[in-house]
Amino acid sequence: MKTLIFTLVGKDKPGLIDSVARTVYQLGGNWLGSNFSHMAGHFAGFVHIELPAEQHQTLIDTFEKHPDLDIHLVEGEPSQTHLPxxxxxxxxxxxxxxxxxxxxxxxxxxxxxxxxxxxxxxxxxxxxxxxxxxxxxxxxxxxxxxxxxxxxxxxxxxxxxxxxxxxxx
The missing domain is CATH 3.30.70.260 (ACT domain)
Structure with a gap:
């Protein structure tokens, strides 16, 4: 499994989170955490997932074609050994x-x-x-x-x- 974080921004409308969650689930991913917000008619958020490494490129390709969201993957493993x-x-x-x-x-x-x-x-x-x-x-x-x-x-x-x-x- 590969740990990924991605950001997303778009004009707000019903079903945005569902479409992203469905893609992650269909690719065998596990949704670890998220933070979303609505502001001035727009929707933005961060999502932390685990995904099988062989599905990484498919996720990127799918997200690039999303009709309503601009989605960016953040490469690298998040790590924090000491929690202050x-x-x-x-x-x-x-x-x-x-x-x-x-x-x-x-x-x-x-x-x-x-x-x-x-x-x-x-x-x-x-x-x-x-x-x-x-x-x-x-x-x-x-x-x-x-x-x-x-x-x-x-x-x-x-x-x-x-x-x-x-x-x-």
Missing amino acids: ATAIVEVTGNDKPGIVQELTNVLNRFNINIRRFDTSCESAPNWGSQLFKATARIDMPDNFDTDALRAALEDIANDLMVDLIESDQ
């Missing part, structure tokens, strides 16, 4: 240009790997502007000072609320 401690960072505050860059810059200064990052803006009439929300799952280095990270994130803006929840993967 993780945390969830939830941030809420008034939206402003550059807020994502400021948040990711703080995380980068602490040498933190972002495993997942979801953001949104929603109407907040009682706040007088758009409300920005972000949730990040992060890898934390050993002996990490979560209080220092929380303080650095809160320093971005005086109206920013930050919750940091340590987790077990």
